[in-house]
Amino acid sequence: xxxxxxxxxxxxxxxxxxxxxxxxxxxxxxxxxxxxxxxxxxxxxxxxxxxxxxxxxxxxxxxxxxxxxxxxxxxxxxxxxxxxxxxxxxxxxxxxxxxxxxxxxxxxxxxxxxxxxxxxxxxxxxxxxxxxxxxxxxxxxxxxxxxxxxxxxxxxxxxxxxxxxxxxxxxxxxxxxxxxxxxx
Amino acid sequence: xxxxxxxxxxxxxxxxxxxxxxxxxxxxxxxxxxxxxxxxxxxxxxxxxxxxxxxxxxxxxxxxxxxxxxxxxxxxxxxxxxxxxxxxxxxxxxxxxxxxxxxxxxxxxxxxxxxxxxxxxxxxxxxxxxxxxxxxxxxxxxxxxxxxxxxxxxxxxxxxxxxxxxxxxxxxxxxxxxxxxxxxxxxxxxxxxxxxxxxxxxxxxxxxxxxxxxxxxxxxxxxxxxxxxxxxxxxxxxxxxxxxxxxxxxxxxxxxxxxxxxxxxxxxxxxxxxxxxxxxxxxxxxxxxxxxxxxxxxxxxxxxxxxxxxxxxxxxxxxxxxxxxxxxxxxxxxxxxxxxxxxxxxxxxxxxxxxxxxxxxxxxxxxxxxxxxxxxxxxxxxxxxxxxxxxxxxxxxxxxxxxxxxxxxxxxxxxxxxxxxxxxxxxxxxxxxx
Numbered sequence: 160x161x162x163x164x165x166x167x168x169x170x171x172x173x174x175x176x177x178x179x180x181x182x183x184x185x186x187x188x189x190x191x192x193x194x195x196x197x198x199x200x201x202x203x204x205x206x207x208x209x210x211x212x213x214x215x216x217x218x219x220x221x222x223x224x225x226x227x228x229x230x231x232x233x234x235x236x237x238x239x240x241x242x243x244x245x246x247x248x249x250x251x252x253x254x255x256x257x258x259x260x261x262x263x264x265x266x267x268x269x270x271x272x273x274x275x276x277x278x279x280x281x282x283x284x285x286x287x288x289x290x291x292x293x294x295x296x297x298x299x300x301x302x303x304x305x306x307x308x309x310x311x312x313x314x315x316x317x318x319x320x321x322x323x324x325x326x327x328x329x330x331x332x333x334x335x336x337x338x339x340x341x342x343x
Numbered sequence: 344x345x346x347x348x349x350x351x352x353x354x355x356x357x358x359x360x361x362x363x364x365x366x367x368x369x370x371x372x373x374x375x376x377x378x379x380x381x382x383x384x385x386x387x388x389x390x391x392x393x394x395x396x397x398x399x400x401x402x403x404x405x406x407x408x409x410x411x412x413x414x415x416x417x418x419x420x421x422x423x424x425x426x427x428x429x430x431x432x433x434x435x436x437x438x439x440x441x442x443x444x445x446x447x448x449x450x451x452x453x454x455x456x457x458x459x460x461x462x463x464x465x466x467x468x469x470x471x472x473x474x475x476x477x478x479x480x481x482x483x484x485x486x487x488x489x490x491x492x493x494x495x496x497x498x499x500x501x502x503x504x505x506x507x508x509x510x511x512x513x514x515x516x517x518x519x520x521x522x523x524x525x526x527x528x529x530x531x532x533x534x535x536x537x538x539x540x541x542x543x544x545x546x547x548x549x550x551x552x553x554x555x556x557x558x559x560x561x562x563x564x565x566x567x568x569x570x571x572x573x574x575x576x577x578x579x580x581x582x583x584x585x586x587x588x589x590x591x592x593x594x595x596x597x598x599x600x601x602x603x604x605x606x607x608x609x610x611x612x613x614x615x616x617x618x619x620x621x622x623x624x625x626x627x628x629x630x631x632x633x634x635x636x637x638x639x640x641x642x643x644x645x646x647x648x649x650x651x652x653x654x655x656x657x658x659x660x661x662x663x664x665x666x667x668x669x670x671x672x673x674x675x676x677x678x679x680x681x682x683x684x685x686x687x688x689x690x691x692x693x694x695x696x697x698x699x700x701x702x703x704x705x706x707x708x709x710x711x712x713x714x715x716x717x718x719x720x721x722x723x724x725x726x727x728x729x730x731x732x733x734x735x736x737x738x739x740x741x742x743x744x745x746x747x748x749x750x751x752x753x754x755x756x757x758x759x760x761x762x763x764x765x766x767x768x769x770x771x772x773x774x775x776x777x
Contacts, residue, residue: 244657244679272568282681282695282702282725283769284550284594285651285658288607288635291591291614298612312590313609314570319526319549340568 216268216343231341234262238336239297246292248300256297259339260304273297274338275315278331283317290315297337370507373415374734374754380417382447383410387428388454395458403454405491408534409498409512414752419448433468440475448472463487467497478504511730515774516737517551517560518748522766528562535761541575551772554597561595586623594637600645605638616650629663639683649683649692660694673711682726686733693727693736704738717755728773737771
């Protein structure tokens, strides 16, 4: 809570600084062609971002936005993996979920879809159910870490949407996963 | 369905008492081990006009193929026939039964047709060669493109006369076909003719299930990273969605007698098997618990549900009794038993069981006695579903490298490829009789 207040104070300060700089420096209108952007004091803290969509998420500078997009990419690209016919979380999966919780805490306004996937060896409909359990395991763990359950929806693709197409353990291991998609 | 059953019963009574073919007959069971295929001769059909002679063989081929696929007939090669089909008689008085007998035929079908290319008049007659009697005669009138349908209907009737139960030649099999990244709903005739794409707009669908009257196919569709339960109307081709049931929707199965579906939903983040009405209202909760539970198949009377549960670890088949609200475990052999399917007469449950790393199809009695393995091999045979006459089972197999839909007799014999087409075909769902 205190941290939240700190953040708000920092944000307000940034907005004030940005506001001041725009009063001191004259910004000429663009006259066609590629133009350099004027650099003011505020750039030391970040280029202000005026898009209300981002500001609503608490992201007020270009740098923050870029950091968010980078972290989002890592968040989405890092699946957690499961053993054959299992939906129990491995220690490695738990470690990755801890990181995911951190991201979700840092950006409290994003929502996420947790997708459960399976390898091709089970039967199709049972795999849809197994995928659901895998998504649920991840969901449960994140809820236990304090993430608002309503921010996370689940879906199961079973074995219908593989990312590796071989018929061997290497491919199967990649496909036994929960995948995370961020909405913002 | 019940209506149809009654109608069949009524017709059977008519045949037994007071019909011209009402002699007492011992019905044959084509799936008995001792069964010997019935030799039948089907010469090309006779055209009443000089035009459209070219379809003479094609129409006869539809019937030859149906009867061959039934597993009940040995369809004699027409190349060995002596008479010119365009000149031979088609009614008892004009048929030389002794010469058909000498060719080894016990049964004979003759066909006579006339067409202008738009409408078609088709007369078909089925004879017992030994007694020289006509067992069935039917005339069909309709549009030319209903030709196959007419022949299928006649083949259905032939099976009824011989076995007491009509054939399923006019039924269809729905399935899901994956071509590149798109996985869509299709439907194909019993004989594999003309697979039709039903949902061109969809990107990913699974788990088609027919309603008991064959008017709708419900299936699960993925739209924008969400699962929806959709309803395809066969007559119009229109698609509607059930109201948002849950974020998870798995294995919907129409109830055999009431407008209800059993389906696994995840409500309040806990997945259970629910009974849902056609307007999306939850009517009942059937199976609850923390393990995986998904519907498999209703008993024909709708009072029991065979389902798959992971409550002891690997998936096993269970039966839930809706009257007593009790359950029992059906499968004890093997550690991966899924996809139960109840036979239309209620006497068997087919399912797939993994042995030596491959899924194979088995049948057992609903009390778990008498277990028979129907498929073998170093490939998967999965997702069995019964034909509405209970004589055949459709399933998915990857025996040719990719998955296709196959059909076999319920004794495991006569396995044939149903879907010979681009892509991978899975999730077979056999229609009821229309």
